[in-house]
Amino acid sequence: MYPGFKTQLTYQDETFSIVGFQLLSERNVKMTCRYRGDGGPAKFIVSKEEIPATVKYISNHEERGLTCIRKNGVEVKQVEHILSALCGMNVLDTDIYLEYTDGGEIDGPIAPPVLQLNCREFSLAIVSCFLNRNNKENKSAIDLNRAFVFVEKSEKGPLNDPACAIFAPLHKLHITAQINFPYFWGSQIYAETITTLDYVKNICWARSFFGTAFPHKAEWSELRKKYPGVLRERENHYRSIMLDYTQNKWITPLIVNTEPVRHKMLDFIGDLALLGVQLNAGIHIYKPHHHFNRECVIGLAEELGLLKKMEIL
Numbered sequence: 001m002y003p004g005f006k007t008q009l010t011y012q013d014e015t016f017s018i019v020g021f022q023l024l025s026e027r028n029v030k031m032t033c034r035y036r037g038d039g040g041p042a043k044f045i046v047s048k049e050e051i052p053a054t055v056k057y058i059s060n061h062e063e064r065g066l067t068c069i070r071k072n073g074v075e076v077k078q079v080e081h082i083l084s085a086l087c088g089m090n091v092l093d094t095d096i097y098l099e100y101t102d103g104g105e106i107d108g109p110i111a112p113p114v115l116q117l118n119c120r121e122f123s124l125a126i127v128s129c130f131l132n133r134n135n136k137e138n139k140s141a142i143d144l145n146r147a148f149v150f151v152e153k154s155e156k157g158p159l160n161d162p163a164c165a166i167f168a169p170l171h172k173l174h175i176t177a178q179i180n181f182p183y184f185w186g187s188q189i190y191a192e193t194i195t196t197l198d199y200v201k202n203i204c205w206a207r208s209f210f211g212t213a214f215p216h217k218a219e220w221s222e223l224r225k226k227y228p229g230v231l232r233e234r235e236n237h238y239r240s241i242m243l244d245y246t247q248n249k250w251i252t253p254l255i256v257n258t259e260p261v262r263h264k265m266l267d268f269i270g271d272l273a274l275l276g277v278q279l280n281a282g283i284h285i286y287k288p289h290h291h292f293n294r295e296c297v298i299g300l301a302e303e304l305g306l307l308k309k310m311e312i313l
Contacts, residue, residue: 014034014035014037014129014130015032015033015034015035015129016032016033016125016126016128016129017030017031017032017033018030018031018112018113018115018121018122018125019031019101019113020113020114020115021113021114022078022110022111022112022113022114023066023077023078023111023114027100027101027102027104028100028101028102028113029098029099029100029101029110029111029112029113030097030098030099030100030101030113031082031096031097031098031112031113032096032097033082033086033094033095033096033097033125033126033129034094034095034097035091035093035094035129035130036093036094036095037093038093039093039140039277040052040092040093040276041053041054041092041093041273041276041277042082042083042086042092042093042094042095042096042273043094043095043096044069044076044079044096044097044098045095045096045097045098046074046076046097046098046099046106046110047074047106049071049072049074050071051069051070051071051074051076052276053069053079053083053096053273053274053276054274054275054276054301054306055274055275055276055294055297055298055301055307056307057069057070057071058070058274058294058298059075059077065208065290066078066080066290067079067080067083067267067270067271067274067290067293067294068109069274074106075108075109075110076098076109076110076111076112077109077110077111078111078112079111079112079270080267080270080271080290081112081115081118081119081122081266081267081270082096082112082119082122082270083269083270083271083273083274084119084204084266084267084269084270084273085119085122085123085126085199085204086122086126086273087269087270087272087273087278088119088123088194088196088199088203088204088266088269089123089126089127089130089196089199089200090196090278091126091130092273092276092277092278093140094130096112098110098111098112114241115241118204118205118206118207118208118241118263118266119203119204119205119266120204120205122204123199123200123204124200127196127200140277140278141173141277141278141279141280142277142278142279142280142304143169143171143280143281144167144168144169144170144279144280144281144304145169146169147166147167147168147169148166148167148299148300148303149164149165149166149167150164150165150167150292150295150296150299150300151163151164152164152287152292152295153295161180161287162287163285163286163287163288163289163292164285164286164287165283165284165285165286165288165292165296166282166283166284166285167281167282167283167296167300168281168282168283169281169282170280170281170282171280172193172194172195172280173193173194173278173279173280173281173283174191174192174193174194174281174282174283175191175192175194175265175268175269175283175284175285176189176190176191176283176284176285177189177190177191177261177262177264177265177268177285177288178261178284178285178286178287179261179264179286179287179288180287181260183245184245184247184248184249185250185257185260188257188258188260188261189261190258190261190262190265192265194269199269202262203262203265203266203269204266205255206255206259206260206262206263206265206266207241207242207243207252207259207263208242208243208263209242209243209244209245209259209260209263210242210243210244243259243260243263264288264289265288267288267290267293268285268288268293271290271293271294271296271297272293272297274294274297274301275297275300275301275304275306276301276306277306
């Protein structure tokens with residue numbers, strides 16, 4: 001584990017805290033998760049502002065590779081990883097408190113701490129603190145009564161190879177993620193039934209990936225200025241918190257060859273959590289990415305009548 005990561009577990013009141021640097025700056029942030037168990041959505045509490053993690057509060061500010069929520073001027077960025085862990089582990093009904101460890105004022109966006117193997121620490125903390133009392137899989141999940149199909153759209157016109165997703169009735173949550181990566185590792189597909197055990201074993205550790213100076217050369221210097229803490233930790237590529245690659249090879253060794261598509265599934269589960277409820281469905285998503293994921297979740301929330309329920313949160 002990298003210096004600066006510290007996990008504190010409290011079992012008595014179903015609470016755990018994780019301290020580490022955040023993606024947005026080198027300021028250490030403390031995230032405290034407290035399980036409610038009421039079947040509702042996850043909620044972020046920042047500076048006494050309570051932000052339900054639902055599609056109603058998705059931030060209009062788009063940032064590549066991140067999902068953000070916002071309420072009354074308070075914004076939380078990169079919510080998808082902690083939400084993925086909570087959704088994948090069937091404890092979505094959790095309060096998430098964020099604060100700076102230096103006690104300083106939160107005068108801009110804040111994000112959960114960045115961890116070495118993505119959601120692994122989140123998931124292990126959930127196992128230790130929450131699951132001793134949460135003994136039912138999908139205890140409050142909703143079922144679909146018909147299939148729904150979503151196809152990616154563009155304001156510029158029809159796409160040659162659009163992302164698409166099918167949500168079909170099923171008694172459990174089963175996801176197939178498929179993507180033709182435009183890089184040397186090519187096409188990948190991965191399918192998994194999302195149980196707490198399978199999420200921990202097969203998904204939670206799948207890391208984000210980003211090309212080292214390729215294919216985003218114009219952005220690299222800006223990224224170094226914007227995320228100094230993250231990039232400094234990535235200098236040791238073998239233990240990188242992200243998967244680094246060049247034009248024709250991986251710099252960071254993969255845990256398994258399908259780690260990139262598994263990370264896409266991890267992100268999708270985090271965006272799916274913005275429904276505000278656990279879902280039973282058979283889902284096949286082609287070319288998942290945050291913008292399309294959110295389009296699917298917003299559309300599904302409308303079809304299922306969940307937006308009306310969100311109005312009272």
